[in-house]
Structure formats: structure tokens, C-alpha cells
Amino acid sequence: MNDPTVSRRDLLKSAALAGTAITLNSTLAKAEELLLEPPAVAGASMIGVKFEKRDKVRLGIIGVGGRGLGMLGEWMAVDGVEVTAICDIDKGQIDRTLKRFEKAGKKAPAVYGKTERDYENLCKRDDVDFIYIATPWDWHVPMAVAAMNNGKHCGLEVPAATTVEGCWELVNVSEKTRRHCMIMENCCYGQSEMLVLNLVKEGKLGQLLHGECAYNHDLRFIINEGRSEGIWRRLPHTKKDGNFYPTHGLGPMANYMGVNRGDKFEYMVSMSSPSLGLNEYREKTVPKGDPKWKEKYVCGDMNTSIIKTNKGRTIMLQHNITTPRPYDRINLIQGTQGIFRDYPERLFIESPENKEERYESLAKYKAQYEHALWKTTGELARKNGGHGGMDFIMVYRTVQCLREGFAPDMDVYDAAAWSVPGPLSELSVAKGSAPVKFPDFTRGRWQDARNAMA
Ligand SMILES: NC(=O)c1ccc[n+]([C@@H]2O[C@H](COP(=O)([O-])OP(=O)(O)OC[C@H]3O[C@@H](n4cnc5c(N)ncnc54)[C@H](O)[C@@H]3O)[C@@H](O)[C@H]2O)c1
Structure with a gap:
């Protein structure tokens, strides 16, 4: 106990692993460390914090693959939404997405995706209020962090993060920037x-x-x-x-x-x-x-x-x-x-x-x-919506919260x-x-x- 070279963290760690002859990989070791000593508070709680009211929701979408492109139809079907920018590194998916805008008679969005980090430029735009992120899991945290650090609220596809560290990073950046990071859990x-x-x-x-x-x-x-x-x-x-x-x-x-x-x-x-x-x-x-x-x-x-x-x-x-x-x-x-x-x-x-x-x-x-929500919007949801209408109801409700200035459900x-x-x-x-x-x-x-x- 008196050994100055042994930190409190080391002691806690060895106590937690006592009796187990298990070597954890670096991600799991970091997870265990964070369970014992959570990161410092970054800002006041975001619980119950309301969105600013707005007439229109200007939306950026990062990732227009299977899910992102599928959800585009839901966003387009809700009143008061304008998709101003999209980002994907797959040119074929960008082309498919632009065709959907053309077919719907909607103004084409700004396009990003020249490099894997071009989403950072989408996040910097001043005509985006909310960024919906539908990319592979490992990209969720860096993309949400870029969105919030650039003053944008965001909604992440599921799961929001795949590490304990990533979960804390989302919480801390949301608290620090006062921007919401929702999980888009349609179920x-x-x-x-x-x-x-x-x-x-x-x-x-x-x-x-x-x-x-x-x-x-x-x-x-x-x-x-x-x-x-x-x-x-x-x-x-x-x-x-x-x-x-x-x-x-x-x-x-x-x-x-x-x-x-x-x-x-x-x-x-x-x-x-x-x-x-x-x-x-x-x-x-x-x-x-x-x-x-x-x-x-x-x-x-x-x-x-x-x-x-x-x-x-x-x-x-x-x-x-x-x-x-x-x-x-x-x-x-x-x-x-x-x-x-x-x-x-x-x-x-x-x-x-x-x-x-x-x-x-x-x-x-x-x-x-x-x-x-199902009583009032169920018919529209079933007509438009994927997964039996739940996708539409989620998008409808998210837009309602953003426009009316409610706190997000999730x-x-x-x-x-x-x-x-x-x-x-x-x-x-x-x-x-x-x-x-x-x-x-x-x-x-x-x-x-x-x-x-x-
Ligand atoms: N809620 C649901 O019901 C549901 C259903 C399916 C998928 N998902 C989730 O949606 C997310 C995406 O899944 P998917 O099925 O659409 O996968 P996908 O592979 O079809 O689409 C991912 C897209 O992200 C793009 N992408 C990858 N790296 C990028 C980067 N650095 N910058 C820009 N674009 C990038 C890819 O090119 C691709 O078009 C995942 O988190 C998945 O778990 C949720």
C-alpha cells in the first residue's frame, strides 16, 4: 500500500482481476479501467434539455448505404424537413441517393465523401441542424463527435458505440457542447x-x-x-x-x-x-x-x-x-x-x-x-414506413421534438x-x-x- 510506484488505479485493477488468470486485450482492459474510474465530468447534464424551436429541420445524412438510403424516404415524407447535405464514400450510393431526390422533385443536397474524413466538412456547414449517422459501427463515435463539436445535434444508428470508452466520449462531448446525441432506436x-x-x-x-x-x-x-x-x-x-x-x-x-x-x-x-x-x-x-x-x-x-x-x-x-x-x-x-x-x-x-x-x-x-403517436400517424407510418411503420414514427417524432423544442425521447x-x-x-x-x-x-x-x- 505504501509503494509510491503503485497507483490507486493499479490497485483497483488488480483487486478487480484477483482470482482470475485472464489477460484482457487492450480495449477490454481500457473498459475495465473506465468501470473502476469513470472520466471526469465534462459539463452539466443533458437530461431534459430541450431542442431550440425551429420551423424547419435542415438535415445532413452521413452514410447512405442500406439503412441511410432506406431512411431517406422516411425523412422526406415528414413535413418541415429539408435534406441539405449527404455524405458517403461509395459513389454508387451517392448516385442512387441523388436519383431519389430527382424522382421526388426535391432540391439536390450538397455532396461529401471524397475521403473517409470528408464528413467533417459536412459537419462544418451552417445550413445543417441535425445530422443522422448511418455508417458502420466503428465510425459512429468519431462522426457524432465531429457533429457535436461543430454545433450540430445528431442521431446515431445502433449501437451508438461499441466500447465503454466510446460511450463515455459521446456523453462527455454532448455535455461539453450542449448538443444532443440521440440513439435512433426504431424498435x-x-x-x-x-x-x-x-x-x-x-x-x-x-x-x-x-x-x-x-x-x-x-x-x-x-x-x-x-x-x-x-x-x-x-x-x-x-x-x-x-x-x-x-x-x-x-x-x-x-x-x-x-x-x-x-x-x-x-x-x-x-x-x-x-x-x-x-x-x-x-x-x-x-x-x-x-x-x-x-x-x-x-x-x-x-x-x-x-x-x-x-x-x-x-x-x-x-x-x-x-x-x-x-x-x-x-x-x-x-x-x-x-x-x-x-x-x-x-x-x-x-x-x-x-x-x-x-x-x-x-x-x-x-x-x-x-x-x-400511432393513433394520429399510424396510417401514414404503415404507408411510408419500413419495419412495419416504426421507422416513420421514429423520424416523425424526432422532427416533432426538433421543431416544437421538446427534449428528445432518447x-x-x-x-x-x-x-x-x-x-x-x-x-x-x-x-x-x-x-x-x-x-x-x-x-x-x-x-x-x-x-x-x-
Ligand atoms: N435500426 C435499424 O433497424 C437498422 C437496420 C440496418 C442497419 N442499421 C444500422 O445502420 C448502420 C449502417 O448499416 P447499413 O446496413 O446501412 O450498412 P451499409 O454498409 O449498407 O451502409 C453504410 C454506408 O456507410 C458508408 N461509409 C462507410 N464509411 C464511411 C465514411 N468514413 N464516410 C462516409 N460514408 C461512409 C458506406 O459507404 C455505406 O454506404 C449500422 O450502424 C447498422 O447497425 C440499423
């Missing part, structure tokens, strides 16, 4: 997710106890294609083992449980199955001699984590994109008086009339509990808390499923009661 705006949120808020399920959620989606074909996500989304499977895509399941679950609004993710444990799916897929589909045969897949096909919240609730969170299976986000929420689960959606609420403990359809509750603290199970699951898996504590990105403000998704 929070799903019709059933929003209806169930209303049921929960009205206490129909009683006191909440347990949730289950996932991203279980067979992406073997997509991540093996020679384009789009096939270029970058298979690579993490050769480098790390954990849950790379936690937010589609966890965002709606956090809203049900009021995470960062009275409850908090406390700690998690994570374990992975063997990694076999991509090997079998390659065996069946990839010609011998293809560079993919040099890849070694190390991510377990099914990663399962359990999160404990401050109120003692439990959440089972899964990730599996490398085996044949129907799509499933599970979306289960259990309370003291009932349970909802999705895929297919069904509900059981204890009542004298339902003695046989049979699930009912959610349709019965629609008239009373449908979310106001702020930088949500972005960090929902994304951080990515690196925390890697850390827990690497340490033999040891419990790993969540950082408190809100620095104590998670206890403030506030409404999830107004």
Missing part, C-alpha cells in the same frame, strides 16, 4: 412496444419483475455478401465474443422499466455458446480459396446475458445472427399481474374472467391503449446505457461470465423520475 417506436409501454405505465401488468429481449435474426447471407454489411459486419465475429447488437431488444425494455428514469442497469453476466454457425455456412456456400477461408470465427452463435437492475429486476438479453431461425426480439415483460410476450404478440392479465390462464390477443387492448445517456452491454458482455465472457458493473453515465441523475417516450 422503441414499434406499434406493440408503444402499446405495451402504455399498459405498463397504467399499471396493467402490476409491478415489473422480469424482461426478456433479443436480436435473434439470421443474417448469415447478408454478412457474407460482397456489399453493404457483408463488407464490415462479419469482421467483429473474427475478433471478439459477446452481444454486438443489444439495443433493439434493450431499448423498449429500458422504457418499460424506466431505466435512467428511476431504475438503472446495475450489473450483468454473459455467456456464449460455441461458434459454429459461420463455419458451417462457409462450408456450404463459400468456394475454397476465397479469402473468407482465412477467417477464424470466435463469437459464440448464441450470446445470453442477464442484467440486474437497481430495483432488483432481471432482464435476459440475447444475440444470435449466425444460425437459421425465424426473426425474434422476444420482447417479454412480466409483472405481478400479467405478462406480455411477442413473436407472436400475446398478453395475459390476471382477471376473474380469464381463469384458464390463456394468452389473449393484444388487439382487445388497442382501442384503449394504442399510443397517441438522449445520450440512453444511447450509452443501451449500447454498453456490447463491450460489457465481451468483458464478462472473457472473464468466465463474471459479473460486470454498468457505468452510471447519468452520474446519479438516473433516479430522477421522468416520462419515457412522452
Whole structure:
């Protein structure tokens, strides 16, 4: 203890690793260090900070690939939005995007993408209020940081960041610049997710106890294609083992449980199955001699984590994109008086009339509990929108917040808390499923009661 060459950080670190004979790679070692000693406060909290009111939202888009170009239609369909600038390093995607402007009879945006860092020039423009970022994961943090440092609010595709360090950087830059960094988690705006949120808020399920959620989606074909996500989304499977895509399941679950609004993710444990799916897929589909045969897949096909919240609730969170299976986000929420689960959606609420403990359809509750956004905009959403209309509702609501001067539904603290199970699951898996504590990105403000998704 008296050795001046041993820092407090070293002592904490060795205490945390005591009893484990595990060597962590540099990213996980940094993650562990940050869990023990979070970075210094950068500025006042961004919780509840309202956007400035504006008549029109001038939008910049970085990344017009599969997702960014798909979402362009949603942005264009909402009143009061002008897309003033786009950026992509793929000339083909820029050309496809410009054709969409032409077809819609809209003024062509300014174009960036000459180099990998040309997005910095888009961020400097003075005719951009909000920047939507839909690029590969490793670009999310530097792009959001550039946006905020240039005075722009931004919305990040999911997950917002893939490291603990990246999550803290988003929080600190948002606090320092007073700019919002939203997570564009479309699943929070799903019709059933929003209806169930209303049921929960009205206490129909009683006191909440347990949730289950996932991203279980067979992406073997997509991540093996020679384009789009096939270029970058298979690579993490050769480098790390954990849950790379936690937010589609966890965002709606956090809203049900009021995470960062009275409850908090406390700690998690994570374990992975063997990694076999991509090997079998390659065996069946990839010609011998293809560079993919040099890849070694190390991510377990099914990663399962359990999160404990401050109120003692439990959440089972899964990730599996490398085996044949129907799509499933599970979306289960259990309370003291009932349970909802999705895929297919069904509900059981204890009542004298339902003695046989049979699930009912959610349709019965629609008239009373449908979310106001779906009541007013559902028809338009279904007509325009991807993913059953949730993409449109998310964009519509984001624009509404920006124009009316509301605080965003999903702020930088949500972005960090929902994304951080990515690196925390890697850390827990690497340490033999040891419990790993969540950082408190809100620095104590998670206890403030506030409404999830107004
Ligand atoms: N919310 C959803 O439902 C949903 C669905 C699909 C994808 N996503 C997310 O959207 C993001 C993008 O995924 P995608 O499927 O569109 O991938 P994609 O590969 O199809 O598109 C990414 C685009 O980013 C461009 N890009 C890469 N580096 C760049 C740089 N430095 N500057 C400018 N452009 C750059 C690429 O050229 C490409 O066009 C990811 O974060 C992904 O997880 C979300």
C-alpha cells in the first residue's frame, strides 16, 4: 500500500482481476479501467434539455448505404424537413441517393465523401441542424463527435458505440457542447412496444419483475455478401465474443422499466455458446480459396446475458445472427399481474374472467391503449414506413421534438446505457461470465423520475 510506484488505479485493477488468470486485450482492459474510474465530468447534464424551436429541420445524412438510403424516404415524407447535405464514400450510393431526390422533385443536397474524413466538412456547414449517422459501427463515435463539436445535434444508428470508452466520449462531448446525441432506436417506436409501454405505465401488468429481449435474426447471407454489411459486419465475429447488437431488444425494455428514469442497469453476466454457425455456412456456400477461408470465427452463435437492475429486476438479453431461425426480439415483460410476450404478440392479465390462464390477443387492448403517436400517424407510418411503420414514427417524432423544442425521447445517456452491454458482455465472457458493473453515465441523475417516450 505504501509503494509510491503503485497507483490507486493499479490497485483497483488488480483487486478487480484477483482470482482470475485472464489477460484482457487492450480495449477490454481500457473498459475495465473506465468501470473502476469513470472520466471526469465534462459539463452539466443533458437530461431534459430541450431542442431550440425551429420551423424547419435542415438535415445532413452521413452514410447512405442500406439503412441511410432506406431512411431517406422516411425523412422526406415528414413535413418541415429539408435534406441539405449527404455524405458517403461509395459513389454508387451517392448516385442512387441523388436519383431519389430527382424522382421526388426535391432540391439536390450538397455532396461529401471524397475521403473517409470528408464528413467533417459536412459537419462544418451552417445550413445543417441535425445530422443522422448511418455508417458502420466503428465510425459512429468519431462522426457524432465531429457533429457535436461543430454545433450540430445528431442521431446515431445502433449501437451508438461499441466500447465503454466510446460511450463515455459521446456523453462527455454532448455535455461539453450542449448538443444532443440521440440513439435512433426504431424498435422503441414499434406499434406493440408503444402499446405495451402504455399498459405498463397504467399499471396493467402490476409491478415489473422480469424482461426478456433479443436480436435473434439470421443474417448469415447478408454478412457474407460482397456489399453493404457483408463488407464490415462479419469482421467483429473474427475478433471478439459477446452481444454486438443489444439495443433493439434493450431499448423498449429500458422504457418499460424506466431505466435512467428511476431504475438503472446495475450489473450483468454473459455467456456464449460455441461458434459454429459461420463455419458451417462457409462450408456450404463459400468456394475454397476465397479469402473468407482465412477467417477464424470466435463469437459464440448464441450470446445470453442477464442484467440486474437497481430495483432488483432481471432482464435476459440475447444475440444470435449466425444460425437459421425465424426473426425474434422476444420482447417479454412480466409483472405481478400479467405478462406480455411477442413473436407472436400475446398478453395475459390476471382477471376473474380469464381463469384458464390463456394468452389473449393484444388487439382487445388497442382501442384503449394504442399510443397517441400511432393513433394520429399510424396510417401514414404503415404507408411510408419500413419495419412495419416504426421507422416513420421514429423520424416523425424526432422532427416533432426538433421543431416544437421538446427534449428528445432518447438522449445520450440512453444511447450509452443501451449500447454498453456490447463491450460489457465481451468483458464478462472473457472473464468466465463474471459479473460486470454498468457505468452510471447519468452520474446519479438516473433516479430522477421522468416520462419515457412522452
Ligand atoms: N435500426 C435499424 O433497424 C437498422 C437496420 C440496418 C442497419 N442499421 C444500422 O445502420 C448502420 C449502417 O448499416 P447499413 O446496413 O446501412 O450498412 P451499409 O454498409 O449498407 O451502409 C453504410 C454506408 O456507410 C458508408 N461509409 C462507410 N464509411 C464511411 C465514411 N468514413 N464516410 C462516409 N460514408 C461512409 C458506406 O459507404 C455505406 O454506404 C449500422 O450502424 C447498422 O447497425 C440499423
